[in-house]
Amino acid sequence: MADRKPGYLTPGFRTPGEKVHQKSSRAAQVRRRRIVLAVVLVVVAGIAVVTAFFWPGFAQEEPEPLPEVTVTAAPPTPTAEPSPLPEDATDFQSAMPDSALQLVRLDVTEGAWIDEADAVEAWDVVYADGSADGARVDLVAGQWSDGDAAAEVYATLLQAAGDPEAEGDVTVGGETVGDYAVTPGATAGESVVTWRNDTAVFQATGPEQLVQDFYETFPM
Template sequence: MGMTTTENSSTTQSHGKLIAVVIAAAVVIILAVLSAFVWPGWALNKSAATGSTTTQTGDKKQTAKAEPTTPSIKATALPDDATELLKSMPDSVLNYARTKAEASATWSAASPLEEYTLTYAVGTDTNDITLISAQWSTADSAKTQYDALVAAQTGDESASGNVKVSGNVTGAYVVKTDASDSKKSVAIWQNDTVVFQATGSTDAIDRFYQQFPM
């Protein structure tokens, strides 16, 4: 079948428009490539930023270390005449080993039946935790001492709640920043007739008191 002159003209115009579109697209691509060389950051900014984030994340993963859960030093033995309260003090809590335990009188004004000051350490003095533990004849007397200790700590509170044994509430706890040293914290808790106060670096206290068995 033959093609008329009008059809030939329309086809030629269509081909011309198509060629013009292709040429325009090619020009845009060429300009974009040239722009990347003239302003290098334009083409690389996003990938560079992503690469930086990945590198930083990778570095953090490489440098992050899991906290140890077992001590690297041996616990100091308790005296042969240790009371039941003193015997109940664990040899270690996570990687903190008991390095000292002796009778004390820090809370003598509150008339406890017995009181001890213990040191838990990881082998370096800078990470020592000082723990005071004392027992009273009644839970009410222990609660009175607990309340007094909490009131005496004027630092910011970071945690608090109830102490439970077998689902029953036997006391309470609170953790506050040490007002005399912002890098340290003080954890105080009462469990029935016994009161505890642990002092040390904030990171150490956060780990220690939560794992203490009493």
């Protein structure tokens, strides 16, 4: 073997000290990389949490919409006392209610339909709230011997009343027993509701909304 000069290193050969230093350097690099990777993972996780739950909150559940609450006002009630019916009141008269909405029956007189339209009986009935110049609906009610006669009178009344603003069927217990129509009144802001219930015909006149609500409430 050839002699080596002191201090001469063969290319590619490292002293034990250099090997230890190199291993330590590599270990430090690995630790640094692990630390950097851990920091990056923590930052990414933090961003994900903030994005999901705070802004813009993709992971948060959408709150269920609150149910809509519909407040329905109680129907008005009468404050006046109705006028009593005569002791010999007919069944048809007695079937007419004492009150409808805030209106009470104040006056009942024999109606012209007996002579004008051959009604078996007819009545003019005033429903009002009892106050001076207060709410009022004038009702004409008549009854005929059969449904065909009542239907003819109803058709004649509608022809005289003009074009209906609204119309439809009158039903009792799911069965159609007649028709109704809303027509303009003689003065501004007034309406007329005419309806037939089998052998009976009714016509109510009064302020637009009041008379329509009256019709909806009237039990005949």
